[in-house]
Amino acid sequence: MKIGIIIETKEAEKAWNAFRFANACLAREHEVKVFLMGEAVECEQVEHEKYTVPKELNKFLDNNGVLFACGTCIQSRKLEDQTVCPISTMNDCVDVVEWADKMVTF
Secondary structure, X not given: OEEEEEEXXXXXXXXXXXXXXXXXXXXXXXXXXEEEOHHHHHHHHOOOOOXXXXXXXXXXXXXXXXXXXXXXXXXXXXXXXXXXXXXXXXXXXXXXXXXXXXXXXX
């Protein structure tokens, strides 16, 4: 199955669970694409002793998950040079929605 995930939060527990869900989907051999929007483009910098968001994000990438991030949201936070997230557009977000069999939003 093709699963699209939109993440709109950098709140540690929610973002951590979103990436854990994405990784669980990959472990079941689903194709997964994640689109980060709004404050979620800051997920790489989230520091929390219990909810290790960057670790789960990197695990997602290491397991061939596909990651997109809203370019406008990245630019408005001046994160262009501080992110592994590819700068994407709303058209890329629409492409993810059209590609997916199921969509989940966190």
